[in-house]
Every structure is written in structure tokens, then in C-alpha cells.
Amino acid sequence: MTETHIIKETGNKGKGLYSTKKYGKGNIVLFLEGNYFSEPTRTSIQVGEKHIESWEGGHVNHHCVPNTKVVVEQGEFNLMHFLVAIKDIEIGQQITFDYETNETEMAEPFKCRCHGRWIRGKGQ
Ligand SMILES: [Zn+2]
Numbered sequence: 001m002t003e004t005h006i007i008k009e010t011g012n013k014g015k016g017l018y019s020t021k022k023y024g025k026g027n028i029v030l031f032l033e034g035n036y037f038s039e040p041t042r043t044s045i046q047v048g049e050k051h052i053e054s055w056e057g058g059h060v061n062h063h064c065v066p067n068t069k070v071v072v073e074q075g076e077f078n079l080m081h082f083l084v085a086i087k088d089i090e091i092g093q094q095i096t097f098d099y100e101t102n103e104t105e106m107a108e109p110f111k112c113r114c115h116g117r118w119i120r121g122k123g124q
Contacts, residue, residue, distance in 0.1 A: 018094050019093055031080070037053060061094065063096030067095060070083060101122065
């Protein structure tokens with residue numbers, strides 16, 4: 001766990017990931033590192049054809065108006081994946097991304113609290 005994020009209770013959605021520093025739009029907020037799976041799990045994040053299970057990434061909640069997005073980039077030796085800020089993020093704000101812009105099919109679809117629509121994945 002890094003010192004730039006903290007996992008804590010959201011009050012209504014279980015745990016979430018919160019920033020403990022400021023990020024400007026375009027900054028890398030979180031590198032996604034962990035084990036890869038061929039099928040999605042409840043806490044995995046889709047990166048290309050695979051799904052990465054990252055401790056901190058697994059705690060990032062969905063938001064329809066999120067403050068980060070998943071970026072996959074070809075590095076020198078392998079693919080790199082991270083969450084990039086799409087707006088300025090203040091200390092103490094929850095870090096979110098829109099699952100429907102990234103996940104083809106959710107392992108566990110859920111009803112979003114902000115509009116009551118089912119979040120199933122972008123391919124659904
Ligand atoms: Zn929503």
C-alpha cells in the first residue's frame with residue numbers, strides 16, 4: 001500500500017479508495033499491479049483481453065461521473081495499466097472510474113445508486 005491512497009469505509013458502498021494527496025488532471029493516480037485472470041471477478045479491472053486483480057484497484061468504486069479512467073499503455077517490456085485523473089482530485093476525495101467505459105461484462109452486475117440503471121458492462 002502506498003501513502004498516496006487510503007482504503008476506508010464509504011458509508012454506503014462498502015470500502016472505497018481515497019486520495020491522500022492532490023492530483024491534477026492527467027496525473028497517474030494509481031498503477032494497477034497484481035495477478036491476471038482470463039475471466040473477470042467482482043474486484044478485477046479489465047486491461048485489454050485480461051483482468052487484473054489489484055488490492056487497491058479492487059477497492060475503486062464505480063461512478064457515472066468519475067474522476068479517473070483506466071489507461072493501458074505499451075511500455076518498453078510489457079503492458080502498463082493505470083488510473084489517470086480526468087479532473088483535479090483533492091485530498092480526501094474518493095477515487096472512482098466508470099466501470100461501463102472499461103469492463104466488457106461485469107462479473108456481478110449492480111444497480112447504480114445515482115440513476116438506478118443496471119451496470120452490466122459496455123458490451124451488454
Ligand atoms: Zn450512475
